[in-house]
Amino acid sequence: DIVMTQSPDSLAVSLGERATINCKSSQSVLSNSNKKNHLAWYQQKPGQPPKVLIHWASTREAGVPDRFSGSGSGTDFSLTISSLQAEDVAVYYCQQYYNSPRTFGQGTKVEIK
Amino acid sequence: QVQMVQSGTEVKKPGASVKVSCKTSGYTFMDYHMHWVRQAPGQGLEWMGRIFPDSGGTYYAQKFQGRITLTRDTSITTAYMELSGLTSDDTAVYYCVREKWYYDYWGQGTLVTVSS
Numbered sequence: 001d002i003v004m005t006q007s008p009d010s011l012a013v014s015l016g017e018r019a020t021i022n023c024k025s026s027q028s029v030l031s032n033s034n035k036k037n038h039l040a041w042y043q044q045k046p047g048q049p050p051k052v053l054i055h056w057a058s059t060r061e062a063g064v065p066d067r068f069s070g071s072g073s074g075t076d077f078s079l080t081i082s083s084l085q086a087e088d089v090a091v092y093y094c095q096q097y098y099n100s101p102r103t104f105g106q107g108t109k110v111e112i113k
Numbered sequence: 114q115v116q117m118v119q120s121g122t123e124v125k126k127p128g129a130s131v132k133v134s135c136k137t138s139g140y141t142f143m144d145y146h147m148h149w150v151r152q153a154p155g156q157g158l159e160w161m162g163r164i165f166p167d168s169g170g171t172y173y174a175q176k177f178q179g180r181i182t183l184t185r186d187t188s189i190t191t192a193y194m195e196l197s198g199l200t201s202d203d204t205a206v207y208y209c210v211r212e213k214w215y216y217d218y219w220g221q222g223t224l225v226t227v228s229s
Contacts, residue, residue: 042216049221100163
């Protein structure tokens, strides 16, 4: 199984400041066939199911604000919130969909400082 | 619009089984794999398995092998997850999830509480 490891486990950022979450996979999730990284980021607010923000490592899902961006390739990835808003308080998960079983990172809790 | 509506909260005794349904609408049921993911209280996301709605073929996480059964009824575009031999460790919110490579639509979740 591919192990996904996020860092940090939690972070507190001031409103309007940048937040960066890292995700490392135990093996590459870059596909030779389609040349894409099979990596997604999800946001989960309390009492709600997760919601996809980013897929293919850097493609924003429709309707997701452009302050959210994803980067990285192979085994190392990042999710950046360029200017943290109050509504961004949530837990964020990375997930690989390169192979089965699909696996998630342990989650990163983002709070307001 | 795509909708995935799950059945309601369940309370079960240890050793019992639970069957959760996921009624879908707004898309072609056969065209997307359906996955099941659970989340224990205050914990992260755990993948349980998937079903291919067209063939009914399944793939389960090793952890749940022998205890989980995923099925579907294509006539009513509904997927099911049955988990047997419940213990307190199975107390969690269970989600059905549509896969479009990544997970693009989630059910609202079904809370299953296992308690004597």
